[in-house]
Amino acid sequence: MRRGDPAPHFFDESMIFSFELLYEAVVFGILLGCFYAAVSIGLSVAFGLLDVPHVAHPAVMVAGAYGTWVLAGYGFDPILAGLTLMPLFFLAGMALYRFYYEAFARRGSNAGVRGIAFFFGVALIIEVGLIVLFGVDQRTVEASYIGSSVAFGDMRIPQRFLVGGGVALVLMATLTLYLSKTFTGRAIKAVAQDEPALRLMGADPVRIKQWAFGIATAVAALSGALLIIIGPVEPALDRVYIGRTFSVVVLAGLGSMTGTLAAGLILGISESIVLMLFGASWAPAVSFGLLLLVLAVRPQGLFGR
Amino acid sequence: MKSIIRCCIALAAAAIAGAAAAQPVKIGMSMPQTGPLGAGGKAALVALHMWVEDVNAKGGLLGRQVELIAYDDQTNPALTPSIYTKLLDVDKVDLLIAPYGTVPTAPIMPLVKQRGLLLMGNFSFQVNSTVKHDMWFNNAPWNDASSWFTGYFEAGQKVGAKTIAFLAADQEFAQNLANGAKLLAKKGGLKTVYEQNYPPTTVDFSSMIRAIRSVKPDLVFVASYPNDSVAIVRAANEIGVGPSVQLFGGGMVGLQFTPNMVSLGKLLNGVVNYNSYVPGLKYPGIEDFLSRYAKKAVAEKVDPLGFYLPPFNYAIGQMLEQAVTATKSLDHRKLADYLRKNEMKTIVGPIRYGPDGEWANARVVQAQFRGVVDKDMDQFRRPGTQVVLYPGAYKTGEVIAPFEKARK
Numbered sequence: 001m002r003r004g005d006p007a008p009h010f011f012d013e014s015m016i017f018s019f020e021l022l023y024e025a026v027v028f029g030i031l032l033g034c035f036y037a038a039v040s041i042g043l044s045v046a047f048g049l050l051d052v053p054h055v056a057h058p059a060v061m062v063a064g065a066y067g068t069w070v071l072a073g074y075g076f077d078p079i080l081a082g083l084t085l086m087p088l089f090f091l092a093g094m095a096l097y098r099f100y101y102e103a104f105a106r107r108g109s110n111a112g113v114r115g116i117a118f119f120f121g122v123a124l125i126i127e128v129g130l131i132v133l134f135g136v137d138q139r140t141v142e143a144s145y146i147g148s149s150v151a152f153g154d155m156r157i158p159q160r161f162l163v164g165g166g167v168a169l170v171l172m173a174t175l176t177l178y179l180s181k182t183f184t185g186r187a188i189k190a191v192a193q194d195e196p197a198l199r200l201m202g203a204d205p206v207r208i209k210q211w212a213f214g215i216a217t218a219v220a221a222l223s224g225a226l227l228i229i230i231g232p233v234e235p236a237l238d239r240v241y242i243g244r245t246f247s248v249v250v251l252a253g254l255g256s257m258t259g260t261l262a263a264g265l266i267l268g269i270s271e272s273i274v275l276m277l278f279g280a281s282w283a284p285a286v287s288f289g290l291l292l293l294v295l296a297v298r299p300q301g302l303f304g305r
Numbered sequence: 306m307k308s309i310i311r312c313c314i315a316l317a318a319a320a321i322a323g324a325a326a327a328q329p330v331k332i333g334m335s336m337p338q339t340g341p342l343g344a345g346g347k348a349a350l351v352a353l354h355m356w357v358e359d360v361n362a363k364g365g366l367l368g369r370q371v372e373l374i375a376y377d378d379q380t381n382p383a384l385t386p387s388i389y390t391k392l393l394d395v396d397k398v399d400l401l402i403a404p405y406g407t408v409p410t411a412p413i414m415p416l417v418k419q420r421g422l423l424l425m426g427n428f429s430f431q432v433n434s435t436v437k438h439d440m441w442f443n444n445a446p447w448n449d450a451s452s453w454f455t456g457y458f459e460a461g462q463k464v465g466a467k468t469i470a471f472l473a474a475d476q477e478f479a480q481n482l483a484n485g486a487k488l489l490a491k492k493g494g495l496k497t498v499y500e501q502n503y504p505p506t507t508v509d510f511s512s513m514i515r516a517i518r519s520v521k522p523d524l525v526f527v528a529s530y531p532n533d534s535v536a537i538v539r540a541a542n543e544i545g546v547g548p549s550v551q552l553f554g555g556g557m558v559g560l561q562f563t564p565n566m567v568s569l570g571k572l573l574n575g576v577v578n579y580n581s582y583v584p585g586l587k588y589p590g591i592e593d594f595l596s597r598y599a600k601k602a603v604a605e606k607v608d609p610l611g612f613y614l615p616p617f618n619y620a621i622g623q624m625l626e627q628a629v630t631a632t633k634s635l636d637h638r639k640l641a642d643y644l645r646k647n648e649m650k651t652i653v654g655p656i657r658y659g660p661d662g663e664w665a666n667a668r669v670v671q672a673q674f675r676g677v678v679d680k681d682m683d684q685f686r687r688p689g690t691q692v693v694l695y696p697g698a699y700k701t702g703e704v705i706a707p708f709e710k711a712r713k
Contacts, residue, residue, distance in 0.1 A: 018519065020519070021515065021516060021519060024512075025512060026513075028511060028512055032508070032509065035508075127339075130696055131338075131343075133340060134606070135344070135347065135605075135606035135607060136338065136339055136343035136344045136346075136347055137344045137530065137562070137607070137608065137664060138344065138531065138535060138559075138562075138565060138568070138607075139564070139568075140568040142568075142679075145541055146539075147543065147572060148543065149543040149544065149545075156543065156544050156545060158509075158511055158539075158540070158543040158544070159513075159543075160543075161509075185527055197579065223550040230508070230509065231508065231509065231532075231535070231536045231539075232532065232535045232536065232568070234340075234341075234343070234344070234532065235339065236339055236340055236343075236379075240505075240506045240508070243506075248599065272512055275512050275513070276512060276516065279501060279502065280475075280501055280502065280503035280504060280507055280512075281475050281502050281503065281504050283503075283504065283505050283507070284504050285448075
C-alpha cells in the first residue's frame with residue numbers, strides 16, 4: 001500500500017472498517033466511557049453503597065443540567081455552574097433521603113419495592129416541574145470547549161468530551177480519596193458493609209446515609225453540567241440514561257468507584273466498536289448484553305466483593 | 306288539561322333543543338406535549354387555540370362555540386389509540402385532528418378507518434399509504450417521498466454529485482424518509498457509500514460522522530429527529546465531514562425550531578434542509594398570524610417564531626371551519642367529500658387534496674442556511690438566512706457548494 005492511499009476496507013461496502021477507524025473508535029470509546037462513568041458515579045454511591053433504589057438519579061442530573069443552563073445565562077462557565085449547584089443539591093439530597101427514610105426505609109421488608117415506586121414518582125415530579133418551569137424545548141449552553149475540537153494527526157476529538165473525561169477523572173479520584181481517607185468517608189463505606197456494627201460503635205447510620213445521599217445528589221448536579229456540555233437537554237432526557245447508568249453501576253460491582261470508571265470505559269469502548277463494526281442500532285444492546293453476561297458469570301460485578 | 310300537557314311538552318322540547326344548541330362543537334386530539342416532539346407539539350397547540358378563539362369570536366361553528374380537547378400523548382405511539390378511543394367514547398367529540406407527527410399518528414389509522422371517521426392529519430408522512438382511508442386529509446406541504454427531496458437531489462445534480470451517505474433515525478418517520486430518499490438517489494444514479502440507522506437513545510454522533518468522512522461522499526443525507534439533529538450538526542462541525550461533501554442535510558427535523566436555530570447559530574451555515582415555511586414566502590394572512598402568535602408564544606414558553614408547525618395547525622382549523630360552514634354539517638362523510646372536491650383557502654396558501662388525502666401540489670421548501678450569526682433570534686425573521694433553493698416558484702438563490710465553502 002502506497003503512502004497516502006486510503007486505509008484498507010474489509011467486509012462489504014455498507015460495513016465500514018479500517019484500522020484507522022478502529023483506533024479512533026477506541027479513543028472515542030474511552031472518552032465516552034469516562035462520560036458514562038461520570039453520569040453513573042452518583043448512582044454508584046446511592047444504589048451501590050447505600051442500597052437505595054434511586055431510579056430518579058438521571059432525573060436529578062437533568063435538573064442539574066437545567067440549573068447549569070440557568071446559571072450559564074448569567075455568564076457562568078458550565079463546569080463552574082455545576083460546582084456552584086453542588087451545595088444546593090447536597091441539601092436537597094439530604095432532605096430527600098430523610099423523607100424516603102421516614103416514609104419507606106424504616107417501615108419494613110417491602111421498603112425496596114415501595115422505594116422504587118417513590119423514586120419513580122420523584123423522577124416524574126422533576127420531569128413535570130422542569131416542563132412547567134422551562135417548557136419542553138431543548139436547552140444548550142455555550143463555552144469555548146463546546147463545538148470545537150482538538151486535532152491529533154488526522155483525528156479530531158471534540159473538546160467537550162475531553163472536558164467531560166477530565167471532570168469525570170477528577171470526580172472519581174476525589175470521591176475515592178474521600179471515601180478512603182476521611183472519617184465520614186470510611187463511615188459511609190462501613191454503613192454499606194455492616195450497618196448494625198456501625199450502630200454498636202455509637203454512630204448513627206441514618207445520618208451517615210443521609211450525608212452520603214447528599215453527596216450522591218451533589219455529584220449528580222455536576223454530572224448534569226456534563227450532560228448539557230455533551231449535548232442538548234430536554235426534560236425527558238433522563239429516560240435515555242436510566243438503563244445505561246444502572247448497567248454501569250451493576251457491572252462495576254455495587255459501590256466500587258474505580259469499578260464505576262472501569263465499567264464506564266468497558267461500556268463506552270464496547271459501544272463505540274460495536275457501532276463501527278455492526279451499526280448504531282446494536283450499540284444500546286451492548287450495555288444490557290454486558291450486564292446479563294456479568295450477572296450470569298460474576299453476580300457481584302467486576303469489582304464487587 | 307290536554308293543552309297544559311302539550312304546553313309542558315313543547316317547553317321541555319324547546320329546553321332540550323336549546324341545551325343541544327348550547328353544547329359546544331368538540332374537537333378532539335392528542336398532541337405530543339412532552340417527549341421528542343413535545344416542543345413542536347406545544348407550539349402547534351398554541352396555534353390551534355388561536356384558531357378556536359378566532360372562530361368563537363365570529364360566532365363558532367353552526368352557531369355553537371368550539372371547544373378543543375387535547376391530551377398529551379408524550380410522543381408515545383402506544384398511548385394514542387387509547388386517547389382517541391377516550392375522545393370518541395367518553396368525551397364524545399364531534400371532530401378529530403391527528404397528533405403532530407408520523408409516529409403518534411400511525412397507530413390511530415386503523416381505528417378511524419374502522420369507525421369511518423374524518424381525520425385531519427398533522428404533518429404525518431405516508432401513514433395512509435397502506436391503510437388507504439378515504440377520510441384522511443393530511444395537512445403537510447409534502448405528499449410522497451419525491452416531494453420532500455426533489456429539491457435536495459436537484460441541487461445535488463447541479464454540483465455533480467455521484468455518491469451519497471445516509472444517516473437516519475431508527476424509527477418510522479425517519480425510515481420512511483430515508484427509504485424514499487434512497488429510491489430517489491438510485492433513480493438519479495447516485496452510489497450509496499454509507500448507510501447507518503441509529504437508535505433514539507444515541508448519545509453522540511461523532512463516530513458516525515468520522516465514518517462518513519472516511520468514505521468521502523458527495524452528498525450526506527440525514528433523516529433525524531429534533532434531539533439528534535442538533536447533536537449531528539455539532540458533531541459535523543467538530544469532526545468535519547471532509548472536503549468531498551457538497552451538500553449536507555435533507556430531512557433533519559428540529560432545525561426549523563427557533564431555540565435550536567438560535568443555539569446552533571453559525572454552525573447551521575451551509576446546511577441544506579427541508580422546511581415548511583421560511584420568511585419571504587408570501588401567503589395571505591400568514592404575517593398577521595405570526596405576529597399574533599409571537600406574543601402568545603412568549604407567555605406559553607414555546608417556539609417564539611413558530612414558522613414550522615403553528616401556521617399549518619391554524620390552517621387545519623381554517624379547513625374544518627370552511628368545510629363545516631359550507632356543508633352546514635358535522636357529518637364526517639359530507640365534510641370529507643367537501644374537502645376532497647374543493648380548494649381550501651388557508652394562511653399557508655391554497656390547498657387541494659389528492660385521492661390519497663395528501664396535498665395534490667406539494668410545496669416542501671429546501672433551503673440553505675447562509676450568513677447565520679450566533680445569539681441572534683431576529684435574524685431568522687428576515688428573508689435571507691434561509692435561501693430557498695426549491696420549489697422553483699419561490700427560489701431566492703442558488704446553492705453554494707461544497708459544504709465546507711458554504712459554512713464560511
